[in-house]
Amino acid sequence: MVMPDQAKTSPNPSGDPEVSAPAPAAAGAGPSTTLRTGPSTELRAGWLVVAALALTGLAVLGGLWLRECNRFGQAPAPETLRLRFDLNKASAAELDGLPGIGATRAARLVEERKVRGGFKSLIELDDPALLGPGASERLAPYVLPLPGDGDAGRR
Numbered sequence: 001m002v003m004p005d006q007a008k009t010s011p012n013p014s015g016d017p018e019v020s021a022p023a024p025a026a027a028g029a030g031p032s033t034t035l036r037t038g039p040s041t042e043l044r045a046g047w048l049v050v051a052a053l054a055l056t057g058l059a060v061l062g063g064l065w066l067r068e069c070n071r072f073g074q075a076p077a078p079e080t081l082r083l084r085f086d087l088n089k090a091s092a093a094e095l096d097g098l099p100g101i102g103a104t105r106a107a108r109l110v111e112e113r114k115v116r117g118g119f120k121s122l123i124e125l126d127d128p129a130l131l132g133p134g135a136s137e138r139l140a141p142y143v144l145p146l147p148g149d150g151d152a153g154r155r
Contacts, residue, residue, distance in 0.1 A: 121148030
């Protein structure tokens with residue numbers, strides 16, 4: 001019995017067998033339109049899922065890392081600083097680090113401290129010849145209270 005997909009052989013006049021094309025499976029049947037699915041297609045889909053999950057995980061970790069970097073880059077609020085200077089003993093370099101005081105103002109404070117024999121109250125800093133109005137309030141968190149400040153300077 002000959003199967004439809006097997007080739008038929010017939011002798012030719014020279015005596016050599018001749019191979020003919022296989023017979024079609026069914027009359028009028030065109031090319032196959034079914035999609036092949038098999039192990040290679042399923043394997044490829046599995047790797048795509050793994051890659052998508054890995055990329056999602058990396059994106060989440062990157063976002064958390066950026067959030068932590070920003071948190072540690074922030075300066076603490078002035079109320080949380082524990083270091084406070086004694087205005088009557090601090091050097092010009094130490095005073096230069098206080099907000100609103102540069103090298104020139106720090107040198108002026110050290111000179112004025114010598115002339116006055118030391119500052120008695122933070123209110124003296126509000127003098128327009130020294131730092132100007134509001135300086136005592138601005139610097140109060142950074143300097144120790146002076147003898148003339150009373151309870152108002154103890155923060």
